[in-house]
Each structure stands twice: as structure tokens, then as C-alpha cells.
Amino acid sequence: MRKSLDQGFDNGRVTIRARMTRDMVADVVVDCARPRGVASTLLRFAPAEIPAIAGRLFALCGQSQAIAARHAIAAALGRTVEANAMDLRRLAAERLSEHLRSCLIGWSRAAPLNALELAAARQALAILQRVLADQLDGLQDIDAHMAALGVGAAAPADTAWSARLIAAARDDAFPDISPDALSPADDAAVIDALARSGDSFVARPSLPGRRPETGAYARAIARGADLPGSGFSRRMAARLIEMAEARDLLLGRAVASLPWISSGMIENGGYAAVETPRGRLYHVVWRNVDNALARYLILAPTEWNFAADGPFAHLAAQARLPADRATDSLARLAALFDPCVACETRVDEAQHA
Amino acid sequence: MCIAVPMRIEAIDGLSARCSARGAERVVSLDLLHDSPLCVGDWLLVHVGRALKPVSAEEAHATWEIFDLMLETPESPDRLDADAQKP
Numbered sequence: 001m002r003k004s005l006d007q008g009f010d011n012g013r014v015t016i017r018a019r020m021t022r023d024m025v026a027d028v029v030v031d032c033a034r035p036r037g038v039a040s041t042l043l044r045f046a047p048a049e050i051p052a053i054a055g056r057l058f059a060l061c062g063q064s065q066a067i068a069a070r071h072a073i074a075a076a077l078g079r080t081v082e083a084n085a086m087d088l089r090r091l092a093a094e095r096l097s098e099h100l101r102s103c104l105i106g107w108s109r110a111a112p113l114n115a116l117e118l119a120a121a122r123q124a125l126a127i128l129q130r131v132l133a134d135q136l137d138g139l140q141d142i143d144a145h146m147a148a149l150g151v152g153a154a155a156p157a158d159t160a161w162s163a164r165l166i167a168a169a170r171d172d173a174f175p176d177i178s179p180d181a182l183s184p185a186d187d188a189a190v191i192d193a194l195a196r197s198g199d200s201f202v203a204r205p206s207l208p209g210r211r212p213e214t215g216a217y218a219r220a221i222a223r224g225a226d227l228p229g230s231g232f233s234r235r236m237a238a239r240l241i242e243m244a245e246a247r248d249l250l251l252g253r254a255v256a257s258l259p260w261i262s263s264g265m266i267e268n269g270g271y272a273a274v275e276t277p278r279g280r281l282y283h284v285v286w287r288n289v290d291n292a293l294a295r296y297l298i299l300a301p302t303e304w305n306f307a308a309d310g311p312f313a314h315l316a317a318q319a320r321l322p323a324d325r326a327t328d329s330l331a332r333l334a335a336l337f338d339p340c341v342a343c344e345t346r347v348d349e350a351q352h353a
Numbered sequence: 354m355c356i357a358v359p360m361r362i363e364a365i366d367g368l369s370a371r372c373s374a375r376g377a378e379r380v381v382s383l384d385l386l387h388d389s390p391l392c393v394g395d396w397l398l399v400h401v402g403r404a405l406k407p408v409s410a411e412e413a414h415a416t417w418e419i420f421d422l423m424l425e426t427p428e429s430p431d432r433l434d435a436d437a438q439k440p
Contacts, residue, residue: 011356035356041423056416057423059398059405060355101385105403122387129406300355340355342401 011035012341014306016316016330019348020323028316028330032306034341036199039283039298047073047293054283058298060340061098063090063132064276065283065298071263072283075270076293083261089250090132091260091274096142096246097128098277099216099239103165106335107236110168117161120148131250142247152244162240166229169236169336173329174319176231179311180211181218182280182304184262184273191271194284194297202299204307213311214279214301215337216242235336242277269295276301278338302339312337323347357400358420359413362393370404372397374417 012034018025038057042050050073055066067087074081104113104121113121124145127138146152150160157163182190186207193201205212212218220227220238227234227241248254263272269286279301288294306312312334321329326347334343360372360381370391372381382403383391389407391397396413397404408416 011358035423038356038423041419044422053419056412057419058355059357059416060400065355104385122385125385126388 014302014334014339014341014343016312016334016343016345017348018316018321018326018330018346020326023323025319025321025323025326025347028313028319030306030308030310030313030316032203032303032308032339032341034203034300034303036203039296042069042296043293047077050293054298061094061276061278061281063094064274064281067091067261068272068274068281068283068298071261071272071274072270072285073293075263075265075272076285076287077270077291078265081263083259086134088256088260090134091276092246092249092256093128093131095277096243096250097125097132099243099246100124100128102277102335102338103239106338107165107168110332111161111164113161117149120145124149139250142250146243146247151240152247165240166233166236169232169332170229171232171329171332173321173325174231174315174333176234177311177315177318179213179218179221181222182212182214182301183222184259186212187262187271187273187282190273190282190299191266191284194282194299195266195286198295198297202297202303205299205303206307206309211309211311211314212304214304216277217336218279219275232333232336278302278340279305300340302341305337306339355400357398357405359396359408359416360399361413362391362395362397364393365391370397372399372404 015031015033017029019027042054045053051066051070054069055062058065067090071081100121124142127142130137131139150156150162153160153162189207193205217235217238220241225238225241227237229237245254249256260275261272264270269284271282271284274281281301282299284297285293286295304310316330316333319329327345330345334345358374360374360379362370363373363378364371368383368387370381370383372379379399379402381397381399384403386404386407391407396408396410398406398408
């Protein structure tokens with residue numbers, strides 16, 4: 001990590017570089033640059049302090065990070081921790097909050113909100129911030145705010161923001177490829193690769209013969225959800241469905257349809273995997289011969305989705321993109337994958353002989 | 354990973370603020386904190402140019418202490434990393 005904010009306190013960046021030939025995009029190169037070795041900083045603290053510090057440090061999904069740390073450390077120290085109602089409530093609040101925030105930031109230009117919708121979205125975010133701090137006053141109002149946005153309605157009107165978001169996400173330049181969902185069945189392979197290759201695997205995760213994707217769309221496909229629309233609209237629909245499910249969980253109307261937290265002991269350590277808003281997050285911890293925590297790795301979902309040969313790169317490379325649409329279309333695709341770092345899209349002229 | 358940085362508000366202009374941390378300044382969007390009462394001197398948690406939420410000065414300083422530890426940590430301290438394959 002660089003030394004000061006002035007030098008660019010660098011918390012990572014996804015760079016998408018498209019090269020064109022004859023006014024069409026010929027290829028797309030994706031680079032996901034991240035600070036490395038950050039998780040090892042956690043080892044400077046007492047095990048009991050680490051969950052709160054992980055939550056503070058990785059604040060975008062702070063609840064997911066804190067919960068993953070708590071479960072992984074407990075497993076590494078030979079204890080079992082059951083996911084409790086408070087964990088699930090916090091994860092549901094974070095999922096709804098982050099999906100809503102991402103839609104506002106990434107899509108409010110393509111699907112502008114009217115004044116009432118904007119007020120509802122802001123009030124919902126404010127309530128969710130309080131829920132994340134375990135203040136539940138006003139939680140019931142989430143229902144009305146989501147309804148104002150058309151989220152969770154059985155048949156939202158075409159004019160509802162949720163319907164406008166789905167319409168705005170349509171893009172026929174990209175093929176409709178079903179995702180290879182990263183799932184709990186992959187945990188053993190992922191943890192084995194982390195044990196063997198450490199930070200190199202964190203930087204470039206891959207599984208043999210696979211191109212795993214993680215996040216709302218992959219989760220929806222994995223559980224056979226009925227998604228309306230086609231192509232990218234289905235990706236947006238998956239996010240909106242998760243927002244409605246998270247709302248229902250918060251209001252006690254539903255139970256989680258897939259496990260949100262997995263954890264367990266491994267040789268000389270423990271792990272936890274948490275389904276964060278952006279996908280499956282791993283914390284893996286090993287102890288030394290003195291039973292002290294000695295090695296800590298965190299693998300974030302963005303690393304899978306924006307791997308050099310990952311699902312984003314694969315979709316982008318198969319697109320039929322005219323050059324004048326390339327920057328916008330690639331940026332919209334990136335917004336659907338929702339990276340947890342800054343994202344830059346560049347379109348360059350190819351060198352002609 | 355999803356690292357957000359605490360920054361102090363130096364000036365507010367509508368839905369944006371000039372914020373600083375460790376001698377550097379950034380213009381930060383406040384559009385998601387429209388209803389939060391914010392003043393010069395308050396601290397914000399900032400991610401990719403947007404304020405996520407206000408934080409206390411105490412929490413901001415505690416977070417920066419962790420960042421300082423991160424800055425002292427070698428880039429790739431994982432013990433097996435040196436043997437790992439290069440791309």
C-alpha cells in the first residue's frame with residue numbers, strides 16, 4: 001500500500017481496457033489491482049479485537065467482514081459459533097443497503113429517480129444505517145420506502161423505478177451466458193488453494209476448468225430463481241429480488257433461502273465464508289504451534305468477478321460492441337457486477353500495420 | 354477489498370464537500386447523506402469519492418491508526434507467497 005493519501009492511498013482499482021479495430025472492440029483486458037497482504041495486519045491485534053477491526057477497515061461491507069472474521073477465528077481456535085439472528089439481521093440490512101446504494105450510484109443516470117423516489121431511497125438508507133448499528137426504530141418504514149421504489153411488488157408498474165432500472169440494464173451487445181456460481185461446494189477447493197498459494201491466489205483466484213462468478217445473479221441462478229427479462233435485465237432483476245428478500249428478512253416475514261454463513265475447522269486453522277452483497281467472501285486463519293493466530297487471508301468477491309479471465313472479462317470479450325458504445329456498455333456491465341473498488345474503463349485504438 | 358477512508362470536512366458546498374486526510378484533499382459527494390446534519394470539522398467515511406456515513410472523530414482516528422499499521426506492513430507478507438507462481 002502506498003505511503004500517504006497524497007501519494008494516492010490506494011485501496012485498489014479495476015481497470016477495463018478495450019482495444020478496437022475497424023470501429024469494433026477487438027478485445028478487452030481486465031486488471032484488478034488491490035493492496036496485498038492487508039489481512040495480515042489483523043494479526044497484530046488480539047483475536048477478540050479482530051472482528052471489529054475488520055469491520056472498521058473494510059467498511060463497505062463491514063458487517064460481512066466482521067462476521068466472517070468472528071466465525072473464522074472461532075473455528076481456528078477450535079470453537080464453534082452458530083450464526084444467530086443478529087448476524088442475519090445485520091447481513092440482510094447490509095445487503096439491502098449496498099444493493100440500493102449501488103443502484104443509486106451506478107444507475108441513477110440511466111434510470112433517474114423522481115423527488116419522491118429519491119426521498120424514499122435516502123430515508124431507506126438512513127434507516128438501514130441505524131439497523132446496522134442495532135437501532136431498530138423505524139424499521140417497519142422500510143416497507144413503504146421499498147414500495148415507493150417498486151421493489152418487491154408482485155407486478156410493478158412500468159413507471160416504477162424498479163421497472164425502469166430493469167429496462168435501463170438491457171443491452172443486446174452482450175451474450176446471455178449463464179454464470180458458473182461460486183458456492184459452498186467450492187469452499188474446500190478455495191481454502192486448499194489459499195493454503196498453498198496465499199496472497200497470489202487472493203490476487204488471481206481461479207478453479208480448474210471453471211470461471212466462477214459470485215454475487216446476486218450467481219446466487220439467483222444457483223437456487224433456480226425465476227428471473228424476468230433477458231440478458232442483463234436478469235442481472236438487475238436478481239439484485240432487486242435480493243433487495244425484496246432482505247426487506248422480508250428484516251421484517252421477519254421470511255427466512256434465508258440459502259445459508260449466508262458457512263464456517264468450519266481446517267488443518268491448523270479455520271475458515272468462514274459469508275454471502276456479502278457482492279458475493280462470497282472468505283476469511284481463512286491458521287494458528288501456529290503455540291496456538292496463536294499466525295496467518296490470515298481474505299478473499300473478496302470482486303477478485304473472482306474481475307479476474308483477468310473471470311466472468312466479467314469473458315462476457316466483455318464476447319460482446320459485439322461498436323466503438324462509440326464501448327465505454328458506456330462496458331461501464332454498465334461493470335456496474336452490474338458491482339466492484340467494491342473504483343472502476344475505470346478505457347477504450348484504445350489498436351495499432352494498424 | 355472494500356476499504357473506505359475517514360476524511361475530515363473542510364468546507365461544504367451544497368451536496369459536495371472538500372475533505373482532507375493526512376494532508377491530502379478530495380472533493381467528496383454528499384448525495385447519499387442528504388438528510389444528515391453535517392458541519393465543517395465532522396468526519397466522513399469516504400469510498401470512491403462518496404461519503405458513506407458520518408463517523409466520530411474518535412472512530413476516524415482509530416481507523417487511521419489501523420491504516421498506519423497497514424502502511425508499515427510489507428506488501429506481500431504471506432509466507433508462501435514468494436513461492437507462488439507468477440502470471
